[in-house]
Amino acid sequence: MPSLPGVGYSEEINKIEIQLESLKGRKDSTGLAWKTVQLARRQDRPLALDYIKHTFPDFAELHGDRLRGDDPAIVGGMATFDGRTIMIVGQQKGHDLKERQFRNFGMPRPEGYRKVQRLALLAQKFQMPVLTLVDTPGAFPGADAEEGGQAGSISRTLQVFAGLSVPTVAVVIGEGGSGGALALALCDRVYMLENAIYSVSSPEACSAILWRDAGQAPQAAEALCLTAVDLYRLGVIDLVIPEPRMGAHKHHRATAKVVARRVEAGLREIEAVSPEERLRARRRKFLAMGMLAPADAGL
Amino acid sequence: MNEQVTVQITSKEPAAPEGPPETLGPRCSECHAPVTAEQLEAALSVCPHCGHHFPLNAAVRVAQLADPGTWREVAGDLQPSDPLDFYDSRAYVDRLAEAQLETGLSEAMLTGLCRLGGRRVALGVMDFRFLGGSMGSVVGERFCQLVGAAIDEAVPLVVVTASGGARMQEGILSLMQMAKTVVALDMLADHSLPFISVLTHPTTGGVLASFATLADVMLAEPGALLLFAGPRVIEQTTREKLPPGFGRSESSLAHGQIDLVVQRRDLKRQVAQLLALLEGGVRCDIEPVRPDPEVVSRGGGPLAQAVTRAKKLALSSRGWLFGRDQQDRDPT
Numbered sequence: 056m057p058s059l060p061g062v063g064y065s066e067e068i069n070k071i072e073i074q075l076e077s078l079k080g081r082k083d084s085t086g087l088a089w090k091t092v093q094l095a096r097r098q099d100r101p102l103a104l105d106y107i108k109h110t111f112p113d114f115a116e117l118h119g120d121r122l123r124g125d126d127p128a129i130v131g132g133m134a135t136f137d138g139r140t141i142m143i144v145g146q147q148k149g150h151d152l153k154e155r156q157f158r159n160f161g162m163p164r165p166e167g168y169r170k171v172q173r174l175a176l177l178a179q180k181f182q183m184p185v186l187t188l189v190d191t192p193g194a195f196p197g198a199d200a201e202e203g204g205q206a207g208s209i210s211r212t213l214q215v216f217a218g219l220s221v222p223t224v225a226v227v228i229g230e231g232g233s234g235g236a237l238a239l240a241l242c243d244r245v246y247m248l249e250n251a252i253y254s255v256s257s258p259e260a261c262s263a264i265l266w267r268d269a270g271q272a273p274q275a276a277e278a279l280c281l282t283a284v285d286l287y288r289l290g291v292i293d294l295v296i297p298e299p300r301m302g303a304h305k306h307h308r309a310t311a312k313v314v315a316r317r318v319e320a321g322l323r324e325i326e327a328v329s330p331e332e333r334l335r336a337r338r339r340k341f342l343a344m345g346m347l348a349p350a351d352a353g354l
Numbered sequence: 355m356n357e358q359v360t361v362q363i364t365s366k367e368p369a370a371p372e373g374p375p376e377t378l379g380p381r382c383s384e385c386h387a388p389v390t391a392e393q394l395e396a397a398l399s400v401c402p403h404c405g406h407h408f409p410l411n412a413a414v415r416v417a418q419l420a421d422p423g424t425w426r427e428v429a430g431d432l433q434p435s436d437p438l439d440f441y442d443s444r445a446y447v448d449r450l451a452e453a454q455l456e457t458g459l460s461e462a463m464l465t466g467l468c469r470l471g472g473r474r475v476a477l478g479v480m481d482f483r484f485l486g487g488s489m490g491s492v493v494g495e496r497f498c499q500l501v502g503a504a505i506d507e508a509v510p511l512v513v514v515t516a517s518g519g520a521r522m523q524e525g526i527l528s529l530m531q532m533a534k535t536v537v538a539l540d541m542l543a544d545h546s547l548p549f550i551s552v553l554t555h556p557t558t559g560g561v562l563a564s565f566a567t568l569a570d571v572m573l574a575e576p577g578a579l580l581l582f583a584g585p586r587v588i589e590q591t592t593r594e595k596l597p598p599g600f601g602r603s604e605s606s607l608a609h610g611q612i613d614l615v616v617q618r619r620d621l622k623r624q625v626a627q628l629l630a631l632l633e634g635g636v637r638c639d640i641e642p643v644r645p646d647p648e649v650v651s652r653g654g655g656p657l658a659q660a661v662t663r664a665k666k667l668a669l670s671s672r673g674w675l676f677g678r679d680q681q682d683r684d685p686t
Binding site: 194195196197198200201202203204205206207209210211213214217218233234237240241253254255256260261264265266267271274275278279280281285286289291337338341342344345346347348349 | 432433434435437438440441442443490491492494495498520521522523524525526527528529530531532533534536537538539540541559560562563564565566567568580581582583587588591592594596600601605609610611
């Protein structure tokens with residue numbers, strides 16, 4: 056890990072070497088990260104409701120936040136899975152323009168996050184594991200959403216998931232965009248499909264802010280380390296789920312099957328420990344996130 | 355837990371040379387009324403003419419809130435790293451080094467234990483000058499160690515925020531700090547310790563969408579921009595010009611998102627009072643008061659007095675509601 060540059064040539068040389076390395080790295084794989092972004096955003100990729108259709112034949116959808124409305128960007132409900140009922144909550148983008156408009160392109164509003172909280176607490180009450188399917192460009196950045204408390208609705212969703220005693224698994228199936236995605240991913244296990252992305256900001260926004268030019272999105276995508284393999288390497292996700300040849304969009308049913316198998320195995324693993332230990336382990340996992348300068352390795 | 359570093363910050367810390375230069379000319383940048391740096395400093399960096407609250411750097415904020423000589427830094431030795439080897443138009447390590455040189459801080463948040471109005475607290479203060487007050491691994495870790503210190507010492511938590519959100523240069527690890535701080539607050543709640551957040555201009559993105567909005571009581575300084583997304587992004591989405599005051603403290607108060615808008619000169623007293631009330635719920639040393647019907651009917655008992663007081667309050671609050679604007683409703 057590079058230390059902060061100070062005075063002296065060796066520091067300077069080190070810095071230039073680091074820049075050179077990162078430039079070299081970029082040239083090699085810029086295409087790859089950007090290609091993954093485009094794959095993750097494909098309209099014909101399996102979406103939350105496709106996984107639900109192929110995996111949970113008795114899915115019973117539940118609606119509404121009991122306060123204001125029902126957000127179509129969030130779908131949720133109960134279904135039988137591996138011998139017991141589980142709660143499934145996901146973001147739904149839509150396959151065609153009409154559905155995408157109806158679903159607000161998978162960008163939830165505060166009422167959507169409140170629906171997520173309600174369903175998670177319902178799951179807790181009846182001791183059902185929770186599966187979340189993450190696929191959103193981000194929480195909706197509209198004036199009504201802001202005035203309805205978008206930020207607080209996300210933080211309170213995180214708080215609910217941090218405190219659940221039931222097993223929780225998140226699968227990033229497409230686009231994991233910023234805090235709006237994280238709200239559904241504070242889980243015991245976080246899995247990611249091979250061609251999914253998960254990032255602090257969209258490459259476009261990052262490029263606009265740091266490069267002051269939205270056209271640098273492919274470079275930003277590379278710099279952000281947002282592919283499943285990058286995230287696994289950084290210790291942020293627990294598993295990369297491989298997609299069928301040519302990508303998930305070519306084989307919805309087969310992809311859903313692979314995901315279901317992994318979720319089944321994951322849930323069995325988490326259910327094997329006591330609720331108290333589960334909660335402790337989840338806290339440990341997220342408290343360990345981040346990277347400090349090496350001087351603090353002893354902490 | 356880390357080694358704790360003692361830093362003395364006197365209340366005479368000069369506010370003037372630290373702030374952004376455009377705010378410190380001979381005129382207020384908001385109302386253009388003439389104001390000297392000394393006047394501004396004496397008024398806690400609030401324009402004496404228009405009441406505009408200028409940003410404060412973290413050290414000055416600590417000096418304004420902590421009782422003199424009581425500040426003891428927590429987790430101050432944590433240093434940032436460059437986990438992604440991030441390079442945009444410049445290298446992240448260069449941006450970090452520059453921010454450290456310019457601010458004299460090692461990161462965007464100062465954390466420590468101190469007394470506030472005589473009351474022991476764990477205090478965190480963000481500094482917007484350090485890479486936009488963005489939350490990366492060090493800010494997240496300092497926040498968590500501050501929560502740990504609050505739990506160890508059984509003291510409440512007070513955090514003053516000023517942040518553009520998650521730090522982009524640490525990528526997904528910055529996003530994870532949102533989850534991390536929320537988990538830490540869950541542990542604070544296990545110990546029933548109060549948490550007050552003070553939102554200052556601006557508090558947006560990942561900081562607002564994590565620990566800042568999970569406080570038991572949320573205060574904001576007047577005119578602070580409090581939004582999940584930036585105003586530009588919202589305007590692009592809605593394709594409409596946002597009304598003036600959109601997303602500001604006063605609007606957040608009106609929409610039920612925060613508890614109070616507090617003038618800077620009242621902030622310390624207000625925080626101390628709220629902490630006293632939050633911690634005053636449990637009394638074991640005094641016998642419960644039983645209303646004596648006779649005394650109540652004569653109008654002299656404590657219950658009757660309370661009822662009279664409540665009626666008076668109801669009357670005066672009607673005046674507040676209809677006669678004045680939001681800011682005047684803050685008890686001063």
